[in-house]
Each structure stands twice: as structure tokens, then as C-alpha cells.
Amino acid sequence: MKPNATYHDLVIVGAGPAGLMAAAWASRLRLDTRLLDDKADRVQNGRADGLHTRTMEILDSFGLATSIERAAYQLREICSWNPDPEDESIIRRTQRVLSKEEDLGRYCQMGIHQGFIEQTFIDFLNTEGYVHVERNIQTKSLQIDEACTADHDAYPLTLRISHNRPPRAGNMSDETSGSPEEETIKAKYVLGTDGGHSWVRKQLSLQMNGDRTKKHFGVIDIIPITDFPDIRVSCSVHSSQNGSIMTIPREGRLVRLYVQLAETGSEGDGLNTSNITPEMIVETASKILSPYKLSYSHCDWWSVYTVGQQYASNFSVDNRVFLAGDAVHTHSPTMGAGMNVSMQDTYNLMWKLGQVANGIAQPHILHTYNSERRSVAIQLIDLDRKMSNFYSDGPGKETRDYDKFREQFRTFLSGVSVQYGPNILVPPNCAKELSTSPSEQFKLQSNQSLASNIIIGQRLPSALIMNHAEANIVHAHTLLPSDGRWRLLILPGDISNSSQMSRLHELASYLASPSSFVHTFTPTHAQIHSIVEVLTIHAAPRYKVEPFDLPEILHPFDAKLGDVQGEEGNFDDAYEQWGVNKDMGCVAVVRPDQHVAYLCELEGARQLESYFSQILLPQRMEN
Amino acid sequence: MKPNATYHDLVIVGAGPAGLMAAAWASRLRLDTRLLDDKADRVQNGRADGLHTRTMEILDSFGLATSIERAAYQLREICSWNPDPEDESIIRRTQRVLSKEEDLGRYCQMGIHQGFIEQTFIDFLNTEGYVHVERNIQTKSLQIDEACTADHDAYPLTLRISHNRPPRAGNMSDETSGSPEEETIKAKYVLGTDGGHSWVRKQLSLQMNGDRTKKHFGVIDIIPITDFPDIRVSCSVHSSQNGSIMTIPREGRLVRLYVQLAETGSEGDGLNTSNITPEMIVETASKILSPYKLSYSHCDWWSVYTVGQQYASNFSVDNRVFLAGDAVHTHSPTMGAGMNVSMQDTYNLMWKLGQVANGIAQPHILHTYNSERRSVAIQLIDLDRKMSNFYSDGPGKETRDYDKFREQFRTFLSGVSVQYGPNILVPPNCAKELSTSPSEQFKLQSNQSLASNIIIGQRLPSALIMNHAEANIVHAHTLLPSDGRWRLLILPGDISNSSQMSRLHELASYLASPSSFVHTFTPTHAQIHSIVEVLTIHAAPRYKVEPFDLPEILHPFDAKLGDVQGEEGNFDDAYEQWGVNKDMGCVAVVRPDQHVAYLCELEGARQLESYFSQILLPQRMEN
Incomplete structure (x- = not known):
């Protein structure tokens, strides 16, 4: 151990939505917290783009819902389009479905990009003044001193990091006493919210269950030029031969498209995803939307993803290191649930961690984080598998009755039906x-x-x-x-x-x-x-x-x-x-x-x- | 004319709520505008404290209602208290009245102090970046060049001001070329929103109609310590012998009290208002509220006002100099209307002025400012006289049926019934x-x-x-x-x-x-x-x-x-x-x-x- 280590209650690795939600709690509970991120700035565009009613309730509990509600696009209707029985080469609207999330909570479903949500949290943290994002941080090693994990006054975690800043003038030759950019942090707790390729998870050697398929989708945010009449509501579109699309209207006249890219089957992956361009994605989309036309001048962001469902075998180790968000569950984005469930992970964890760290609650309540949130992740993974198949299996009876299909997960998606316990925090119901x-x-x-x-x-x-x-x-x-x-x-x-x-x-x-x-x-x-x-x-x-x-x-x-x-x-x-x-x-x-x-x-x-x-x-x- | 004069479309004298509303419009319409104030800072506490539904609609049209709504106290109920018929030395509740403003617009009546509203405007102006408040400004003279008032491309107004800042180092001896703190502004338009003692009005030699009475009220903002059960709703209280009170609950546990101070009649003014203390005001209030007790530890602000109703003979001169707010109508604060009507004055004026200055509209529409807003001021003055008498005349049939009394002005107070025309902007209805x-x-x-x-x-x-x-x-x-x-x-x-x-x-x-x-x-x-x-x-x-x-x-x-x-x-x-x-x-x-x-x-x-x-x-x- 270096003599110059700094001591902190909590280190959060990864300042995406899950990490920022954790930091918001840490700020409110006055935990001595470091919030580290390896990137130079927050997300600027693209990535996650939907908020459900429970997430809005949680954001409101920190005073953050109002500005988001003002900027977001309300998603109240979903239209289902399928091949026209009279001419299967074109699509026609088969159903209009109200999303009705506002009946379950007090907010309707919202479309807004991840960067806006991150900025809202960053502004909140800066106003409160207790936790700040440190950027360009490289994590080097994480060690757990097993001997003292039971003592919640101890600092059993040692995290070595380096600050990837250009060395300051005057320190250039100061190499004998070790690089001035390196730092050793002793922490009571570490939280890994560092995404699908989580560095923290790898340090813990935790396994991911499940696997990835060979189905690929293009994701793209454009300002569409089109005569498709439902372009400003969310749509589920199935063509007879060209695949499927999901659309989500967004703030600033943007529309997000999820476009099925290729029929890859048991023959192996015939698609080279590195050759895909935004033009190809929109061209495919245009074919699916026939007889309607689709083009664009402005593309805000795009990406390609491969369908897959995975979750970690455990969400925490020794009640000292915790993982949340994409670090412990990855799936396809079509449910619009990932960012929501990720933020809810750390919303669940952090009040417990804060009360234990502040000497208010007993440490054993920390066990409930894994049990409460892992079961939510498993439900999410199950539903995501259904949803992926819905989009990749082509048109059929299920795609024609979107309303009925959606009823299976509407309440789960809204977030209000998430139920914890029975456990030490939630005693069972005597009757049941x-x-x-x-x-x-x-x-x-x-x-x-x-x-x-x-x-x-x-x-x-x-x-x-x-x-x-x-x-x-x-x-x-x-x-x-x-x-x-x-x-x-x-x-x-x-x-x-x-x-x-x-x-x-x-x-x-x-x-x-x-x-x-x-x-x-x-x-x-x-x-x-x-x-x-x-x-x-x-x-x-x-x-x-x-x-x-x-x-x-x-x-x-x-x-x-x-x-x-x-x-x-x-x-x-x-x-x-x-x-x-x-x-x-x-x-x-x-x-x-x-x-x-x-x-x-x-x-x-x-x-x-x-x-x-x-x-x-x-x-x-x-x- | 000094050669170093600066040229601007508009100079606003006075950065209170009316001046700031004008500046918000000026910013939106990109008018080259100076906003001058003689004080060192905005209002910190006390003064006006109520917003009605129409004012909230207007604030929302600039995107400013959300933060105010969040911070303000909702005023939904008014309770009327009168002498107990069984024991006239104590009061009892005689009526509960719902204010029902939210039925007239989409906002309920709000209680919030003037400083918060001013700060909301100042933040808006700073974010837009076109108009800024200049403080510590002394106005020296205003001249109108009558020869060119008809030409709306001309700058017929000359305003001399001085910046009351300590002279900068290096300029100390620079007195031969005139004081460096003085400035000459040539303007197309001047707006006086400089309060009841308006300097601009005095330059125009405009008369005020009406007069002041010899009735005095104490106004005080305290965090009350009391057993009065209706302290968190607005009340109209009449005692048999000790006078009357109006109460308004406010943000941050404050309560505003308007306390009738003395029975001054035709015998002349027997009260020396300069001797009044906050303790005296609360002591009088406590007597009126008997059998309930009232005291306080924290007093946020207090003042004494003399009832009176006055309005200017004209609200504008040559369609070049305009007056608004307290500069053209003063009355008692008990209606909670002053700040609202003042902001609505300049909300009415400024889009016209902006369209004329920007060459979009014909100058003759400016005449409608005087006709539209002066008639509102006269209605306000009439109602204020009724309201003042209601509080100073002692308990009676009218004070016992507050609901009926309030119906006379509920709609006017909300601001939604204000009706303009017929005039050039509002052609008459053919039927009527x-x-x-x-x-x-x-x-x-x-x-x-x-x-x-x-x-x-x-x-x-x-x-x-x-x-x-x-x-x-x-x-x-x-x-x-x-x-x-x-x-x-x-x-x-x-x-x-x-x-x-x-x-x-x-x-x-x-x-x-x-x-x-x-x-x-x-x-x-x-x-x-x-x-x-x-x-x-x-x-x-x-x-x-x-x-x-x-x-x-x-x-x-x-x-x-x-x-x-x-x-x-x-x-x-x-x-x-x-x-x-x-x-x-x-x-x-x-x-x-x-x-x-x-x-x-x-x-x-x-x-x-x-x-x-x-x-x-x-x-x-x-x-």
C-alpha cells in the first residue's frame, strides 16, 4: 500500500445513467464518493432513448423530472403495420394501440436521448456540490482484502487508477517517485456501472449467463423525409419479404429506427457488420416501408447491434463490490428498457449502501440488492427474447394483434409492477x-x-x-x-x-x-x-x-x-x-x-x- | 448632442417585474435594448407576493412558469373569520371559499415573493444573451425631439444617465473631457417602469388622478408561531373592535399579514407611521386573532402603507415614451393584483413596439397601448377601493359572506377576463x-x-x-x-x-x-x-x-x-x-x-x- 492513498466511502466506475443515478443518491446521502469515467465527455447523441413512468417517478424524487418532461417527446400511441393481404408487397396499418403508461403511473412514456438525461444528472450533482464526475480516468487494478470485508468501518478495497491528462509542466522529469498521474484509492465500497464490457466485472471474474444470436439490427437517428403517415408515432412494421422495423419519434424532429438487417440463420453469420453504412440501413428501411418513401438529410447517430441476452451470475461480491446496469445484463434495445432498468438497479442499491455507510442501517440489508435486482434482470431477459423474436420472425398472427402481444409486458415495461421480497426488508404477506x-x-x-x-x-x-x-x-x-x-x-x-x-x-x-x-x-x-x-x-x-x-x-x-x-x-x-x-x-x-x-x-x-x-x-x- | 452618444431602439428605466417582462419581450424580438435600474440589486424579500392564472399563462409563454410553479405556494382556499355572535371579543370561522382560479385558466393562484420572479426573468435574459440589467444607473434628463417623432426610423429621444460606480483607476484625473461615468443615449423609444415615484413620468409632467386616504396598514412576512388553525390558508379576518387582517401563506413556511393599524378618520392622521415597529404590527394582529395566539422568531420583511388609489392621465406620449406598472397606477396591495397588472401592461405594449421597431407592423397600432391598458387600470382602481373599504369598514353583512363579495372581482383578479377593443387591432362584433x-x-x-x-x-x-x-x-x-x-x-x-x-x-x-x-x-x-x-x-x-x-x-x-x-x-x-x-x-x-x-x-x-x-x-x- 502506498502511503499517499486517499480514503473514500465509495468509488463509482462509469458515469453513464446507472452511475449517475448512484451518484445522485450518494450526493443526497452525503457519502464521500468518487465518480470515475474513462471517457472525455458524456454521451452526445444516440444510444438509449426512452423513459418509462416508474423511471420518471424516480427522477422526480430527485427533482429532475420537470426539465426532462419538458424536453421529451410523449409516446402515447403505437401503430402496427403488416403486409397488405391484397398486395403483400406493400404494408398497411393494421392496428392503433394506446401505450397507456400514464394510467399506471403519473407520466406517459417519453422519448429523449441518453445525453440529455446524463446532463440533467450532471447539473444536479454540480448544484448539490458533493460529487463530481472525473473523466479520462483509467482503472488499473482492484484488490479486495477479504480479511476485513465484514467490518463496515474498514476500507477493504484498493483501486489503482491513472489520470490520462497530459503531464503538467514542472512534473515532466519527476519520474523517480512514480508517475504523478497515478493514484491509489482505498474504499469501503466499489460500484461498477461500466457497461457491457465492464472492467469491474472482469476483476471479479463473474460469469455472464446466456448468449448472443446471429441476428443483426441497424439503429439510426434521422430527421426523416417521408410520406409515411405514422412517422410521428411509434410503429411496429413487418413486411412480407424485407424484414421489420420499429420506429420511435423523438425530440427535435428526430426519429429512431431499429431496422432488421439480414436473414442470418443456422448457416452462420453471412453478414459482415463492419461494412454497414447508414445509407444501407435507411435503404433497407425504405424497402420495408414500401409503398412509402423514406430518405434523410440529417443523420444524428447510428450503430449496428447483434441480438443477444446475457446476465451475470451475481450482482455483488462480499457486499463490498457491486455491479449494475449493462455490466450485469445485456439484451437488445427494442424494449426501450435497458437504461430504465439500469438506473433502477442503482436506485435500489444506493439508499441501502448509504444507510449502512452512515451507520443508520444494519449491513445485512445489502444482501437484498442481489436478490431484488437479479430477479428483475431475469424477467427482462425473458421478455427481451420474446420481443426479439417478434421482430425477427416475420409477420404472423402475433404481429397483427400487437395490442395483445404488448399486454404481456406493458406493466413490466412501465416499471410499476416491479415487486421485491419476501426478504428481510419485505416480510411476506400472512395470507399468501x-x-x-x-x-x-x-x-x-x-x-x-x-x-x-x-x-x-x-x-x-x-x-x-x-x-x-x-x-x-x-x-x-x-x-x-x-x-x-x-x-x-x-x-x-x-x-x-x-x-x-x-x-x-x-x-x-x-x-x-x-x-x-x-x-x-x-x-x-x-x-x-x-x-x-x-x-x-x-x-x-x-x-x-x-x-x-x-x-x-x-x-x-x-x-x-x-x-x-x-x-x-x-x-x-x-x-x-x-x-x-x-x-x-x-x-x-x-x-x-x-x-x-x-x-x-x-x-x-x-x-x-x-x-x-x-x-x-x-x-x-x-x- | 454629444458626438459619443450611443444609439438604441429602446431604453427601459426600471428593472422590476414590469421592466423585466418588457425586457423578456425585447430579448425575444431581438430589439437593441438597454435595461437600466438605479438600485444595486434586485428585490431580496417582501414586496409583491402573488401571481394569478393569466400571469402564469404569460410566464409560461416565455417558458418561465414551471420553475415558479414548483417554488410557489398554491392558494386554493380562503377562510373568512368574523366576530363570534356569542362572544364578540373573539373570532370564529364563518366561511370557507375555494378560490377556483384553476377553473378559469390552467394554473391556481400562487404565493411567491417578487424577488424570485425577478430572478427568474434575470436568468432568462442571461440565457438568451441579448438584454442585460445595468444597475446603479442614475437618470439625469430626458428630451423629446418633437420634430421627428412621426418618423419611426428616427431617434427622437435623448437620455442622459450616469453610472454610479467608483471611478476606475487611471480615469481619476480625466476630468477635462467630462466625467467618464456619464453617458448620452439616443433612443427610438423609452419605457418608464420605475415605480410609484416614476422619474420618467415626472419628465413628461403627467398628472396622477385620484388620491390617498388616511388609512394605514402594516405588512409583514413572518414564520408564525400560532395556534390559529387556518394559518396555512389565506384568510380574511374581521374583529369587532381591533380591526382586520388579511393573511396569505407563502413559500418557505412564511405567512404574509396585512394588518389594519389604526382607526384614522376625518379628525386627521393621528398615527405617526414612522414610529411603527414589526412588533407593533404582530401585536395588533394577535389582538385581532383573539382567542388565538400569534408570535414569531423570524421576520423576513415588513412595511407600512397608506391606502390610496391613483392613475395617470395618459400611459404614453407621442407613441415614443411609454409608462407602465406602478408608474401609472398605484393602489393598495390587498388585492394581490399590482405586480400582475404591471407585468401585463408591458406584455401588452412590447409585442406592438417590437413589431413596429422591426418594420413588421404599422406605427399606429401603438395607440392601442394607452386605450387597452388604461381601462384595465381604471377597473383595478375601482375594485381596489371596494376591497380597501371591505377591510377598513369593520365586520358586517358583507364580511360574513366573503364568497359573494369575492365573486365581484374573482374573474378580473384572475386576469382572464381582460378584454381589449373595439379598436384597430380588435374590430367590433357585428351583432353587438x-x-x-x-x-x-x-x-x-x-x-x-x-x-x-x-x-x-x-x-x-x-x-x-x-x-x-x-x-x-x-x-x-x-x-x-x-x-x-x-x-x-x-x-x-x-x-x-x-x-x-x-x-x-x-x-x-x-x-x-x-x-x-x-x-x-x-x-x-x-x-x-x-x-x-x-x-x-x-x-x-x-x-x-x-x-x-x-x-x-x-x-x-x-x-x-x-x-x-x-x-x-x-x-x-x-x-x-x-x-x-x-x-x-x-x-x-x-x-x-x-x-x-x-x-x-x-x-x-x-x-x-x-x-x-x-x-x-x-x-x-x-x-
Whole structure:
């Protein structure tokens, strides 16, 4: 070990969307973080180009959705085109399908290029001022000191890097003491978000499962000159003889085309992909679109890819080195899911890593990263195989009923159906999981029937609520910003009904006691809601209850600022949408990533305490 | 005249909200503009604090609404408090009223301080890079050369200013050639947005009508510590003996209070306003709010104002010097209208000034600034008198029914009901105005019955429309950004009906002819839609019509970019909301400020030509 090593909590290798999402969390949680990239600048054009509703919700939790929504292209409709039965040499529209993502979350599907998203994150990081991208960095070696990986105060990782900058004047001859451009970093954690050819993955000798096919597609971003009437909506086009295309309209009058290039089969790869030009891709596209014409003057970006599906055998090693994004799952781009799933990988990982590094949560929660995200990657790989075949198998019954085909993955694609657990963070539902797989592992059980549409393990469904004190109407998710806090979401039902009000008071009086988890897991001098924030959404007619009728723990008082919390809301519809009985109510534990971890009755104080004691670390002595 | 004078199209004196709105237009229209302010920085806190729905629409037309909406406090409810009939020494809530501004436009009423709005404009100007605020500027003299005011290529105005900066090193002894800090500006136009004590107004010797009363109010922004339950909504509070308060919740937990200070009557002014302290204001407020308590630790800003209503005899001189905002109308702040009306003054003026200065429009349209905005100021002054009395007259029948009282001015306050004309820009409605006041002045008449809810002279009402080619749903106003363009809004009705489609084709073939106003008023090398943009919103079922069925003038083709326009929309509901018959249709001329200027049938090509020929200047020869 060199004496001049620098010490950091976390090193992120790769500043693409997954790495930048990780850095956004690291910034919010104030982790001492290095963010390294081997390239000279961010992506300028091309590459990934779609955002789904769950990703937009996540971006909004960092305050980043507004500018993206403004710049992006809304994708609300997909048209399916197939050979005309009367003349198979030309295509005709067979179906119009609404994408309906905005019914699943509060955003519709968006088309926007990866570089814009990266820039949005970079601006965010620069404004916050805690983490910055370091570019032109070459990684040299990564060593893990196995002896101390269990001690989360130790720095078991040694990363050697070099800064590929021209040597500074004055240091030119300073070669005896080693190159001035090299650096040794000692880190608690390393995250590899360095793409399909991941250097970090190679250091760990992790295997990729699955394989690549011999099917090739051209990808190209052009401003099209065409008489094809559906050029400004997304299309799935199958010709009888010339192959298939998927189109995605984009910001700035661009259109992205995915063009099937050659019928390569078991005879081996007859196509030399290095000879392909953008002109060839558009010429092929033009044949597929016949009788319509297609040409262009401006090409923004293009590439060729080979269909394949692969995923890593493990997403982490020793809970010290983690991999995410293309580094652990690669597939074809036609689903428009890759960037989304990659960002969601690190969105899942980083709040856990941050809470462990900051001494708030117990290190064993880090195991859930691999189990939660690897199962999502496997689902994605399965669906991608279906989607690839859909485009390469030629027209047929399935391509004519695109709507039905799409229903198989619409919800998964939107991202809202991703469900975690059961695991240490998400205890099983008493009614379901335990009956089929009883286990000693879980002391606790959730009660799904208390909120039939708040699915345990999924993100809290979107709903509008009204702030009681302010009369403002907001989306429930805006109460759940990505600031690292857990939320105790109390749904006491109709508290103009005195029995519900007294149940709420009983829960509140437990929460207010110095021995409750709200206190014991909160550092002594921190504000009472800084680790577990208590939010209340009641269903009483607003005019029948005054804010000050609610116990003080639900709206803490600060001698200087008065009532600090103004979040107590009410809204009848939210109860209906969430499937919560107004005469019963419930309590939901919401993780820092907006996923619902636990559901219990208003009398569940002890279970809640038991839940948090498995996950968080006590911060003060009980009196 | 000094030889070293600089020449500019426009000098704006005063960089408050009205001056900054003017500068935003000047920047968009690329006017050579100086923006001068005598202070060292923008407003930091306090002062104006409310935005109404029309102002938000205008801000959005410059792309500025999103960040303001995010930072502002939504004002959705107003509670009225009056003496408790059972114990007149305390107050009780008598009414809850929804402000419902979001029903009139697409924004609710917002609470946010003036400094934030100023900063939003300053950032906009810096990003555009054409106009910058110059601070610490002292204006010295303004001269008008009457001999050349009629020639709009001339520079009849001479403004002498001095830069109040410390003299630079090296220039200290350079006093023989005159002070280096003085400057002479020759300008085509001067705009005075320099507040209630306007220096520009004084140079013009314009009189203010109206007067000031002897009623005084304290204004204060505090973070309140209180048990008053409605502290986070806006309130109108009348006590029996201690006076009245209006409250407005604000961003960052602040609350603005307007507190009636003293019962000063015909006996003369018994209150020495220079002795008032913030503690006195809050103490008075606390008495009024009894039985509730009110105190504070943090006071952000405070002031004392004397009720009065005044407006200038004229808003412009020789169509060369213009006044706007507090410089021409002052009143009490309780309506929350001042900053809104002031910004709307210059929003009205500047597109006209820009089009005249750029040689696009005829100078006589400048006369409409005075007539259009002075009548708004007079309405405002009248309402303000009512509002002031409401707060100073003590509790009564009117204060108990706040809802009814507020209905008198709710629509005016929102800004959406402001109606211009009849004048040269807004010909009268044939059915109405002409029958009561026939006039030779107007060759043209609008036909209001074609679109019963698109009120001639008002801004186009908000409605959602779907982009036909893209399937995106947008607010109609987003098609009308403040870029200086006129819009020909063609509403051809249900064009799946062949007679409507052929009427549309007939209109389009006129517009496409080289002699149509779309061509003749557009400079030879400019894009065809750069002066008058043609927008089409049809009401056919979207699946029955293809975008390419529409004539090309409605979606111009560019050899490089393909179809440049993608704005043709359709939406049944918009027709219903706008009161347009789908089997009839109509054409609306929309001014660059989104106000509807003219309404005619689809066959109105000749009237449209006649309309524009009164206003615009021909740019090319007819062939």
C-alpha cells in the first residue's frame, strides 16, 4: 500500500445513467464518493432513448423530472403495420394501440436521448456540490482484502487508477517517485456501472449467463423525409419479404429506427457488420416501408447491434463490490428498457449502501440488492427474447394483434409492477406467501388485505391527496422525495369517527414515547423525523377535523419555526384507489425508494418496532 | 448632442417585474435594448407576493412558469373569520371559499415573493444573451425631439444617465473631457417602469388622478408561531373592535399579514407611521386573532402603507415614451393584483413596439397601448377601493359572506377576463358593438356567434388538444409561445365531413397563393410561417383523417427537415369548450399576446386580408 492513498466511502466506475443515478443518491446521502469515467465527455447523441413512468417517478424524487418532461417527446400511441393481404408487397396499418403508461403511473412514456438525461444528472450533482464526475480516468487494478470485508468501518478495497491528462509542466522529469498521474484509492465500497464490457466485472471474474444470436439490427437517428403517415408515432412494421422495423419519434424532429438487417440463420453469420453504412440501413428501411418513401438529410447517430441476452451470475461480491446496469445484463434495445432498468438497479442499491455507510442501517440489508435486482434482470431477459423474436420472425398472427402481444409486458415495461421480497426488508404477506412456503426466516408477516391495492413489495401506487392545513392538492409521491428517509404512512381512515380517532391517538402516543422506534433509531440531536418520517393521510371530511386535533407527533412543533410538518393530508379517492377501508385503516412502512415494505393494523406498534429493529441500528439509549 | 452618444431602439428605466417582462419581450424580438435600474440589486424579500392564472399563462409563454410553479405556494382556499355572535371579543370561522382560479385558466393562484420572479426573468435574459440589467444607473434628463417623432426610423429621444460606480483607476484625473461615468443615449423609444415615484413620468409632467386616504396598514412576512388553525390558508379576518387582517401563506413556511393599524378618520392622521415597529404590527394582529395566539422568531420583511388609489392621465406620449406598472397606477396591495397588472401592461405594449421597431407592423397600432391598458387600470382602481373599504369598514353583512363579495372581482383578479377593443387591432362584433355604437372607424366586423366562448378581445381560453400526427395531448396555449408571431387559428370543424374538408381546402388554396397575406407580409427569405403562423385544429375523429390529407400550407415542407409543422390538432372537447359548431367551423386571428383579435367564417379570406393590411406592412411585391 502506498502511503499517499486517499480514503473514500465509495468509488463509482462509469458515469453513464446507472452511475449517475448512484451518484445522485450518494450526493443526497452525503457519502464521500468518487465518480470515475474513462471517457472525455458524456454521451452526445444516440444510444438509449426512452423513459418509462416508474423511471420518471424516480427522477422526480430527485427533482429532475420537470426539465426532462419538458424536453421529451410523449409516446402515447403505437401503430402496427403488416403486409397488405391484397398486395403483400406493400404494408398497411393494421392496428392503433394506446401505450397507456400514464394510467399506471403519473407520466406517459417519453422519448429523449441518453445525453440529455446524463446532463440533467450532471447539473444536479454540480448544484448539490458533493460529487463530481472525473473523466479520462483509467482503472488499473482492484484488490479486495477479504480479511476485513465484514467490518463496515474498514476500507477493504484498493483501486489503482491513472489520470490520462497530459503531464503538467514542472512534473515532466519527476519520474523517480512514480508517475504523478497515478493514484491509489482505498474504499469501503466499489460500484461498477461500466457497461457491457465492464472492467469491474472482469476483476471479479463473474460469469455472464446466456448468449448472443446471429441476428443483426441497424439503429439510426434521422430527421426523416417521408410520406409515411405514422412517422410521428411509434410503429411496429413487418413486411412480407424485407424484414421489420420499429420506429420511435423523438425530440427535435428526430426519429429512431431499429431496422432488421439480414436473414442470418443456422448457416452462420453471412453478414459482415463492419461494412454497414447508414445509407444501407435507411435503404433497407425504405424497402420495408414500401409503398412509402423514406430518405434523410440529417443523420444524428447510428450503430449496428447483434441480438443477444446475457446476465451475470451475481450482482455483488462480499457486499463490498457491486455491479449494475449493462455490466450485469445485456439484451437488445427494442424494449426501450435497458437504461430504465439500469438506473433502477442503482436506485435500489444506493439508499441501502448509504444507510449502512452512515451507520443508520444494519449491513445485512445489502444482501437484498442481489436478490431484488437479479430477479428483475431475469424477467427482462425473458421478455427481451420474446420481443426479439417478434421482430425477427416475420409477420404472423402475433404481429397483427400487437395490442395483445404488448399486454404481456406493458406493466413490466412501465416499471410499476416491479415487486421485491419476501426478504428481510419485505416480510411476506400472512395470507399468501406463508401458506405456500412457511419459513422460520420471517418473524413478521404483512397483512395485504388491509390495503388491497398497495401491493407489498411494489412502489406505493400514485394517488392525489389534499394537504389538510394548506388545501393544496399533490401527488402522494411528492411526499416521498429521495432523501434517505423511511416513512411510516399512517392511514387512520375516517377520523371524524371517534373510534378511529382514538385508535390514531393510541398509536401516536406510542410513537411519541421515548422508547418508540421513531426515537431510538434517530440520533440524539437530529430532528425527530429525520430517520423515520411519520406521514398521516386521513379520510375524514376535511371540514369535520381541525389540524390541531391531531396529536403533536404527527405535526412536530419547533420553538422557532412553529409547526414544522404540514404534510397531514386527506383524500377520499386515495383510500379507494389504495383499497383501504375507511373504518379500519392501516399503517404502511415505505422504504426510502418508495417501495412498500410492510403493512399492519393501527394497533401494530410492536410489529413495527420489531420490523425496524431488524433493519436499523439503535442510535440512543432507552431511558 | 454629444458626438459619443450611443444609439438604441429602446431604453427601459426600471428593472422590476414590469421592466423585466418588457425586457423578456425585447430579448425575444431581438430589439437593441438597454435595461437600466438605479438600485444595486434586485428585490431580496417582501414586496409583491402573488401571481394569478393569466400571469402564469404569460410566464409560461416565455417558458418561465414551471420553475415558479414548483417554488410557489398554491392558494386554493380562503377562510373568512368574523366576530363570534356569542362572544364578540373573539373570532370564529364563518366561511370557507375555494378560490377556483384553476377553473378559469390552467394554473391556481400562487404565493411567491417578487424577488424570485425577478430572478427568474434575470436568468432568462442571461440565457438568451441579448438584454442585460445595468444597475446603479442614475437618470439625469430626458428630451423629446418633437420634430421627428412621426418618423419611426428616427431617434427622437435623448437620455442622459450616469453610472454610479467608483471611478476606475487611471480615469481619476480625466476630468477635462467630462466625467467618464456619464453617458448620452439616443433612443427610438423609452419605457418608464420605475415605480410609484416614476422619474420618467415626472419628465413628461403627467398628472396622477385620484388620491390617498388616511388609512394605514402594516405588512409583514413572518414564520408564525400560532395556534390559529387556518394559518396555512389565506384568510380574511374581521374583529369587532381591533380591526382586520388579511393573511396569505407563502413559500418557505412564511405567512404574509396585512394588518389594519389604526382607526384614522376625518379628525386627521393621528398615527405617526414612522414610529411603527414589526412588533407593533404582530401585536395588533394577535389582538385581532383573539382567542388565538400569534408570535414569531423570524421576520423576513415588513412595511407600512397608506391606502390610496391613483392613475395617470395618459400611459404614453407621442407613441415614443411609454409608462407602465406602478408608474401609472398605484393602489393598495390587498388585492394581490399590482405586480400582475404591471407585468401585463408591458406584455401588452412590447409585442406592438417590437413589431413596429422591426418594420413588421404599422406605427399606429401603438395607440392601442394607452386605450387597452388604461381601462384595465381604471377597473383595478375601482375594485381596489371596494376591497380597501371591505377591510377598513369593520365586520358586517358583507364580511360574513366573503364568497359573494369575492365573486365581484374573482374573474378580473384572475386576469382572464381582460378584454381589449373595439379598436384597430380588435374590430367590433357585428351583432353587438355596432348596433349600439355604429362607427365609420371600423371597416371590419367580427362574428362572435361563430365561437360563443372565444370572446373577441379576450385571451384564447385554455383547452386541451391532441396533436394529430403525434398523438400528444397539450394545452392550446403551448402552441402560442411569445415569439412575436400572429396566429391564424383555423377551426374547420369535422373534416371527415367532405363539405367541411372542401371548405378547408378552399381557404388553404387562398393562403397558399403568392398574393395571400401569409406571403405578402412575410419577408422574402423568411420561413413562410414566421410572421403569421397558420394553425389548424379540426374536430374529425382522428382515425378518419390522415395528416397528409390536409393541404401543404397547413404543414409546410422543408427539403431538409421534411414536414416542419406538426401542430395540426384535434379534440372534440375544445370545440365544445370554445362554443364552435363542428359543422360550421371558423377562423380566429390570435395576436402575439394570445388575445383573440378577429373571428370570421372559413370563407373569410378577404376579410382576413383586409384585417392584416390595416396592421402589418407589406414585405414583398405581389407578382
